[in-house]
Amino acid sequence: MLKRIPIRWRLAAAFAVSMAALLLALGAFVYLRVEDALRSSVDQALRAQSAESIGHGEEGSLLDADARESGTIAQVVGPDGKVARSDPATLPALLDSSAVAAARRGPLLTTISLGDGELNRWRVLAVPDGEQVLVMARPLRQTEETLHRLFGGLIVAGPIGLLLATLGGYLLAAAALRPVETMRRRASAVSATTPGARLPVPPSRDEIRDLAETLNEMLARLEAALEHERRFVADASHELRTPLALLKAELELALRRPRTAEELRAAVGSAAEETDRLVVLAEDLLLIARSDQEALGLRVEPVDLGALARSTAERFAERASTDHRRVDVEIPPRTEVSADRLRLEQALRNLVDNALGYGEGRVTITTRDVGDAIEIHVLDEGEGFPPEVAARAFERFTRGDDARTRGGSGLGLAIVEAVAQAHGGSVGIAPNGNGADVWLSLPGHTIS
Numbered sequence: 007m008l009k010r011i012p013i014r015w016r017l018a019a020a021f022a023v024s025m026a027a028l029l030l031a032l033g034a035f036v037y038l039r040v041e042d043a044l045r046s047s048v049d050q051a052l053r054a055q056s057a058e059s060i061g062h063g064e065e066g067s068l069l070d071a072d073a074r075e076s077g078t079i080a081q082v083v084g085p086d087g088k089v090a091r092s093d094p095a096t097l098p099a100l101l102d103s104s105a106v107a108a109a110r111r112g113p114l115l116t117t118i119s120l121g122d123g124e125l126n127r128w129r130v131l132a133v134p135d136g137e138q139v140l141v142m143a144r145p146l147r148q149t150e151e152t153l154h155r156l157f158g159g160l161i162v163a164g165p166i167g168l169l170l171a172t173l174g175g176y177l178l179a180a181a182a183l184r185p186v187e188t189m190r191r192r193a194s195a196v197s198a199t200t201p202g203a204r205l206p207v208p209p210s211r212d213e214i215r216d217l218a219e220t221l222n223e224m225l226a227r228l229e230a231a232l233e234h235e236r237r238f239v240a241d242a243s244h245e246l247r248t249p250l251a252l253l254k255a256e257l258e259l260a261l262r263r264p265r266t267a268e269e270l271r272a273a274v275g276s277a278a279e280e281t282d283r284l285v286v287l288a289e290d291l292l293l294i295a296r297s298d299q300e301a302l303g304l305r306v307e308p309v310d311l312g313a314l315a316r317s318t319a320e321r322f323a324e325r326a327s328t329d330h331r332r333v334d335v336e337i338p339p340r341t342e343v344s345a346d347r348l349r350l351e352q353a354l355r356n357l358v359d360n361a362l363g364y365g366e367g368r369v370t371i372t373t374r375d376v377g378d379a380i381e382i383h384v385l386d387e388g389e390g391f392p393p394e395v396a397a398r399a400f401e402r403f404t405r406g407d408d409a410r411t412r413g414g415s416g417l418g419l420a421i422v423e424a425v426a427q428a429h430g431g432s433v434g435i436a437p438n439g440n441g442a443d444v445w446l447s448l449p450g451h452t453i454s
Contacts, residue, residue: 014179021175022123026168033160040156042148045129049115050132056142060135068093068140079128081141098129100141108132108312109139117146189221201229250284252278304346304428311382312337314347315371318354326362326369333358336372338341343380343448345429350448353425356418357384357444364388365442376447379431383445390442396435399444422446 011019031221033252040287055073059080068080079097083106084090101109108114109132119127127150128143185208196203204225206219260273314334318332322441326333341352353369354403367387374434400423423433426446436443 014176014183016175017179018172021179022168022172025171025175025346028170029164029168029171033164034295037153037156041149041153044152048129048144048146048149049131052078052115052129052142052144054131054141055080056131059135060133060140062381068142070161077145077147079143079372082135082142083139085137090230100128100143101132104139105132109141110134118143182214185218189218193221196225196362201233211399216373219447253281253284304349306344306429308342309345309347309350311341311343311373311380312339314351314354315382318351318358319371321355322362322369330363331366331368332361332368333371341380344446346425349425351445353422354382356422357446358384360384360444361386361442363389367441374445379447379449381445381447383443385441385443387441390437390440391435399435400433419444435446 055069055078058070059068068082069078073080074093079100080091080093081097081100082091083099083101087103087106090099098120100120101116105114105116112134114130114132116130116132117127118130127146129146130141130143132139132141135138181304185206189205192203193203196205204222205218207222208215225349256277260277265273315335315337319335322333356370358369361384365388366384370383370385372383372385374383390396400419419433423442423446426433426448429448431446431448433446435443436445
């Protein structure tokens with residue numbers, strides 16, 4: 007239930023509770039301090055008057071004119087415990103025998119009541135005067151009336167002060183949250199059709215500004231991711247359109263007029279090639295999508311890199327020989343790494359395929375130990391990557407001008423990077439004199 011209340015009201019309520027406790031404590035402190043000051047004033051007056059009256063127990067006046075005007079009364083109690091003198095004369099005994107006995111041992115301050123009601127209380131000071139006891143009393147009526155007025159003032163002023171403080175707390179909370187409301191309204195207008203839209207950042211250096219800057223950074227990341235996805239979808243659509251168009255054209259030509267069996271076999275073979283290309287492209291897109299979602303499942307096991315490289319070289323041997331080229335493996339025996347065999351084989355195939363498709367001369371597969379990692383290098387003897395392509399070679403659908411004419415999808419090196427990153431590794435491109443050196447690094451140690 008409390009969570010449904012707006013934050014500004016919750017802050018105002020918390021502020022009101024805190025202020026109520028503070029006002030209550032402050033009111034109690036003021037009341038007790040005033041009461042103590044008034045009582046101390048009465049006690050001081052009684053001590054001063056008793057100092058003047060000591061020694062007058064048998065003759066002379068017990069009180070002066072100022073004391074009588076203030077309502078002070080006095081008594082002298084004899085050694086027998088009976089009242090010897092009183093001022094005024096009709097005054098009843100102010101203290102009982104036990105209090106008088108205590109006063110004979112030293113000054114005694116106490117409060118008594120002479121009648122009913124809270125306003126009939128008296129402050130009494132009893133001091134020894136030789137064998138007698140001098141008792142002086144002063145009414146507390148004025149003191150208690152003052153305290154009653156103070157209490158009434160606190161009762162009236164406290165709620166008013168609390169109400170004003172609560173209102174001030176609400177206004178302060180509303181002012182503090184106003185930038186948040188401004189950001190909320192701006193955020194409600196942000197959509198995919200408003201690129202570059204950002205939340206307003208308040209000028210103050212506080213938590214609200216930090217929140218606005220953090221949200222703007224998040225919007226920038228989301229915008230970059232959205233633009234990345236848009237570009238990915240557009241490039242994927244373009245790559246899919248070409249083999250689909252060729253496949254459709256082959257089938258339409260095969261159906262347009264009667265064909266011989268040989269012509270039909272050629273058309274079906276061409277359609278099968280385009281279908282294979284579509285299958286490979288779909289698998290590559292699926293792998294890229296899984297890597298984006300960090301869902302590229304790995305089955306890690308010890309992998310013999312030499313055996314893996316040799317099987318890959320054998321797979322491309324026929325293709326390489328057609329172009330009078332070869333794929334060599336220069337990996338020491340028993341070179342192993344912990345990896346997913348199928349994913350690593352897929353990455354290595356893409357590297358070799360890229361070297362055969364766009365490089366020249368001999369293709370070499372080798373490894374290097376680099377600290378706590380092992381690098382798998384694929385080198386060729388061609389012209390290497392143009393500088394503008396090398397800077398973004400591992401981005402999706404990146405192809406040089408000559409690569410576009412050869413029908414590549416531009417996903418090969420992106421898949422190599424995805425596999426490397428899934429293993430906690432990295433990729434890179436380095437010049438190789440006359441040729442290119444593309445490598446992927448995997449954490450682990452060689453075993454030779």
